[in-house]
C-alpha cells in the first residue's frame with residue numbers, strides 16, 4: 001500500500017471521525033464538560049435543531065474555562081467558538097493535513113454536500129490512519145527504541 | 156493482595172529487558188496492546204503473573220514488568236493451573252504459540268480449557284515454529300513448504316478455535332496483530348471473563364511465514380475476507396457491508412443483501428448460547444471460501460475449577476481436621492535406599508555458536524539510493540523534525556501559574572524538570588481537561604506535581620520518527636518530550652509537528668503504485 005497514493009486519493013470520510021460528542025446549545029458548560037469527560041472525547045459540537053452552530057474543545061477549556069468557575073453554569077452557547085470552520089467530506093487527506101497543520105485547529109467538523117455533520121476530523125485520527133498503512137514498521141516496535149537485541153533468540 | 160491500586164500507566168508494565176524478537180515481528184504489536192490495556196483493568200502488578208512455554212511468543216513474560224515464568228515447552232497451562240489453585244487471588248495469563256500449545260502442549264491445553272481454570276490464554280498463531288527457525292506447525296495448512304516439509308506438509312491442520320470449543324472452553328475469541336483496536340477490546344473482554352479465556356491472535360512471523368494472514372490484514376481486501384462478530388447482530392461483512400452469512404440446512408452460505416435477501420434472513424451472532432454448535436459453525440468459516448470471523452465466538456458462565464477445588468479442601472479440613480503429610484508418607488511400607496557411589500563428574504562442554512547472521516539482514520539497503528518520503532517518515536531521526544522548544548517549569552509551580560504560562564506562550568503542554576534540568580513530568584491541557592475541569596479546585600493552592608504525568612515516555616533526537624508514530628497511534632500520546640542523552644528536554648514532538656512534517660513530505664506528483 002502506498003501512503004502517498006492513499007493520502008491523495010482517500011478523502012476525510014476514510015478516517016475515523018468518531019472522536020467527538022454532540023451537545024445542544026442550551027446545555028450548561030459543566031454538563032458539556034461532564035459529557036466530554038465520561039466519553040473521553042476532547043471535542044463537543046454544539047447543535048441547534050440539528051444544525052452545527054459552534055464547537056467547544058479541551059483546548060478551550062484549558063484556555064478559557066479552567067479558572068473561570070462562574071462560566072460553568074452558563075449555557076455552552078455563550079462560551080463556544082461560534083460558526084466553526086468545517087471541512088467538506090470529499091477533500092483529500094493530504095489537503096486536510098496541509099490545511100490543519102497551518103491552522104491552530106485540532107478538531108474540524110466534517111460536513112457533507114448538504115451541510116450535514118458526518119463527524120469530526122482530529123489530528124489523532126489522521127496519525128492512526130497513517131500508521132495503519134505500516135503495521136509492521138509502526139505497531140510491531142519494541143516498547144522503547146533501544147529495546148532491540150542485536151541477535152534473535154534461538155532454541 | 157494490594158489494598159489500594161495506584162493508577163498505573165503503560166510504562167509501569169514495560170520491563171527493562173531487551174526485546175529479542177526480529178524487527179517487524181507481530182509479537183511486538185501484541186506486547187504493545189497488552190501494555191496499553193492492563194493499566195485500565197485496575198489490577199495491581201504484584202497480583203499479575205505471565206506464564207509461558209517455549210517459542211518466540213513465549214519470551215513475552217520477560218518484557219512485562221509483572222511476575223512471570225518462562226516454563227517448559229507446552230506446559231504453561233499446567234504450571235498456571237497449579238499456581239492458580241495455590242493462590243487463586245492471582246491474575247494469571249498464559250502466553251503460548253501454535254507449536255507450544257497445539258503440538259507438544261495440545262493435551263495440556265485441552266484439559267485447562269475443560270476445567271475452566273480462571274486464567275487467560277493468549278495463543279500467538281503464526282502457523283509456524285518461529286523459534287526453531289521455520290518448521291511447519293499444527294496450524295500450517297496442508298501443502299505448506301517449510302524446512303521440515305520441503306515438498307509440502309501432508310498433515311491436516313488444526314483450527315484453534317474449533318479445538319477450544321470442542322474442549323468445552325467457556326470463552327473463545329480471535330483477533331489479529333494488525334487490528335490493534337480490536338485486539339485491545341478482546342484482551343479486555345478476556346480479562347473480564349470468569350473462567351478460562353482462550354484468545355487466538357493471528358500473528359505475522361515476518362521471517363519464516365511472512366504474509367500468512369495478509370488476507371485478513373491488507374487494507375484493500377480485509378473487509379471482504381473477514382467479518383467482525385458482534386453479539387446480537389446479524390453477520391454482515393464486505394467493504395460496502397452488503398454481504399452476509401445465511402444458514403442453509405446445516406451449512407453456512409455467503410449471500411448478497413438486496414434482491415429479496417434482507418438482514419433478517421442472516422444468521423445473527425449470539426455468543427451466550429449454551430450449545431456450542433453455533434460458535435463451532437462460525438469457527439468453520441475459513442479462507443478463501445468464507446470471511447474469517449474475528450471477535451468473541453463464545454462467552455458462557457460455568458463454575459470455576461480452583462474455587463471448587465479449594466472449597467473441597469476446606470470442607471475436608473473442617474470435617475476431618477488438618478492432615479499430616481509426614482504421617483501420610485509413612486502410612487504404608489517405606490524403606491531407605493542405600494547411598495550409591497559418587498555420581499560421575501559430568502564435564503560441561505561449551506561450544507561457541509556464531510552469533511551473527513542468525514537472521515537475514517533485512518535492513519540492508521543501497522546506501523546510495525535517495526531516501527524516499529516513506530523512509531524519511533519511518534526511519535529518519537527525530538532531529539530532522541522541526542520541533543518547537545519545550546516550555547519547562549518546576550514541579551512546585553501552581554496550576555494557576557501553569558495555566559497562565561500555557562496561555563501566554565500558546566503551548567498545549569509544559570515539561571516539568573528538576574533542579575538539574577532533567578525531565579520529571581509532563582503537564583498538558585489534557586490533564587486539566589481530565590482532572591480539573593468542572594471540579595471545585597483552587598488552582599492557586601495546588602501544584603502541578605499532583606496532576607502531571609510523572610516520568611513520561613520520552614524519546615531522543617537520534618530515535619527514528621517511526622517510534623513517535625508508534626507511541627502516538629498506539630497510546631494516543633499527543634505530546635512526546637524529546638530529550639538529550641542525559642534526559643534534559645530539547646524539544647517537544649506533537650501530533651501537529653507530525654502532520655506538518657507529513658504534509659511537506661509527500662509531493663503531489665504521485666503514481667498509483
Ligand SMILES: Cc1ncc(C[n+]2csc(CCOP(=O)(O)OP(=O)(O)O)c2C)c(N)n1
Nearest residue numbers: 155210211212228252253254255284285286
Ligand atoms: C521438549 C522440547 N521439544 C522441542 C523443543 C524445540 N522447540 C522450541 S520452540 C518450538 C516450537 C515453537 O513454536 P510456537 O509455539 O509456534 O512458537 P513461535 O516461536 O512460533 O512463537 C520447538 C519445537 C523444545 N524447546 N523443547
Ligand code: SF4
Nearest residue numbers: 177180211285360361
Ligand atoms: S522468528 Fe518469526 S515469530 Fe519469531 S521473533 Fe522472528 S518474526 Fe517473530
Ligand SMILES: [Mg+2]
Nearest residue numbers: 252253281283
Ligand atoms: Mg508459532
